[in-house]
Amino acid sequence: MDYVVLALILLGVLVLGGLGLMVPRLRRRPGPPPDGTTTGTSVEDRPVPPPVLTPEAEQDVLVAPPPVETPTAPAPPAPPPVAPPTVEKPEPTAGRLVRLRARLARSQNVFGKSLLGLLSRDRLDEDAWEEIEDSLITADVGVDATREIVDRLRERTKVLGTRSATELRALLAAELVNALDPAMDRSLRVAATAAAADGARTPAVVLVVGVNGAGKTTTCGKIARVLVADGHSVLLGAADTFRAAAAEQLTTWAGRVGAEVVRGPEGADPASVAFDAVRRGIDTGVDAVLIDTAGRLQNKVGLMDELGKVKRVVEKHGPVDETLLILDATTGQNGLSQARVFTEVVDVTGVVLTKLDGTAKGGIVIAVQRQLGIPVKLVGLGEGPDDLAPFDPAQFVDALLGTEPLGTDA
Template identity: 70%
Template sequence: MEYVVAAVILLVVLVAGVVGLVVPRMRRRELPPPGSAPTTTIERPPADETEAPELIVPAEADELPPLIAEPPVIEEPVAEKPALEQPEPTAGRLVRLRARLARSQSALGRGLLSVLSRDHLDDDAWEEIEESLISADVGVEATQVIVARLRERVRVLGTRTVAEVRQQLAEELTAALEPDLDRSLKTAPHDGRPAVVLVVGVNGAGKTTTCGKIGRVLIADGRTVLFGAADTFRAAAADQLQTWGERVGAETVRGPEGGDPASVAFDAVKRGIDTGVDTVLIDTAGRLQNKVGLMDELGKVKRVVEKHGPVDETLLILDATTGQNGLEQARVFTEVVDVTGVVLTKLDGTAKGGIVIAVQRKLGIPVKLVGLGEGPDDLAPFEPAAFVEALLGSDS
């Protein structure tokens, strides 16, 4: 009996030992929770502490997940091009801007009409009329001719009403402006190349701004334009001209600051030929007429440009407020580059409208455009009859 008890105890001890060895190992493999996917352990050889931990990948996965997430794709914002400006038509623009001549009107037109409407015009009255015209920069010679003709008409016709005298004065002033002169701008392409317009003038006349406005005038009339920034002495001038071009979609050719102006002008015309534009406008540096070297350089610009063909227009920008001094400027420029037309700026708010008559009578050069304000479209083709009407104002 004792042997049987000993055998049972020994059996129990053996079973307990086996269970103690097996159960801990079974605990190492825990069953996954219900419904979870089975996993596969990727065994790796022992490594040091710096090695990345082993990866546990779902057994059903075809590919390993990326270790590093790809950066999000950032779309560059598309810069919207500014809307191009559409210059207003030039037809009738001078009539629309007649209010800009209000000060000239009161100083010249109404002053003259008040004298001419007197019951008796003696010598003192006619002298007063002469002084009014001279003070308006009509010029001495032109004034004497106008007054003599008007005095004769009043004497012969015996007119006295304000309306009649006003009409006679308007006719004489219009005649002094030589309405038969050709005031058209030669801006049409020809011979397989664009028309070339050279813009010249002294410092401070508003030349670069007016060059930009001329471009708008041409675009308003249906031309395509390219600017040449040949004023290389002022970087601001090239920047300013380029801004004018960008507003209306016109290209600007420019060179390095202090570069050769003639080279820039040459490249601008070449670019105009390559792109097939109608007109190339070349802005030159503002020059004092008494600087011989600078004037010679301006002549060089024209000669270099003419390697592509003749210059079609050379427009002189004159500040109307400079009065008779502008005539000397015009004379010197004409000798150097053969000016074909005058653009009078700053006629708004001035009593110097008569300078138009003086320029044409003294130089025989037609005034083709007049500036009557600071707005981008305040440059108008010059029309003698409309200009005189604006100067004289209402006859009431």
């Protein structure tokens, strides 16, 4: 009986122990509810399983390109520093004609070799004197001036009985210098004047005129260099508004010597530009205002009237001190008809004879002065910026004759 009770007790213990082992296992693996609803934790609390990738998707993920960056435009390069223009200082013009005497080589062939050769003949008969006259006329001295020069030479050689080359050269030089009228005033009136009321300085006004193709704008720039070289301050007015390159050309010339240029738009009224240039010259206190006008043919009445208007408008500030006519020496006697018309319209006070180094007709200087009564004040003897020289009759004749200076033996 005791054995039966003990066996039942052991059996009960085993049954209870087996149940204790099974209950925790059942709690760790709860089954889904029969109605499909969740119990215990919510969907949000449950861990999300990683997505299942196909082999193709896995390959795309592995080889996915890096993000594309939008290219930014490179910054523009900084402009190179602009160096200020170099301001030139031309040498004073004193003695410039002497230094440029070799430029008159073509004219020397007429005056130097031809005339001196004829005068040095053993016998100066009528034929010889006629040849001398022809040589002077060919050099554009002019018929009346030639006859006067030859008559005086004949008389003096006959009275003095001269025969040596040195004496004959001295006689010829004296007659040529006399024909150029050395007493004429050839100075440029470019000194500023002070007004009596307020003491303000009024600049001298220089009007530059001429026909088409005479090299007017270039010569205007060279005149500015002449004035600066001799110690004057200058302002330039670009009143040639019909030629697009004229203002740019004048600005380039002015920039070389540090001068200011007053200009207007292309096609602007030339008189208005000239007026503004003089006003600016008064405000800045310069010594001279140099006004470049448009080239024009002397037989065009409308253009010549317009030139007269420019002068009248400028004179509202004060009188025009100089009106310089630019003449091309290679045109010869045709330049005289040009000069006459310009003189009637704007009262030319001086002549600038350009391209004198390119012609054998250097006698045009004599013809211009004798027929017009206008002094030649400057002569152009080359294309260089400083190849414009103040005119001196004795130095010019000496250069034409191409021998030793006057007063010395050959």
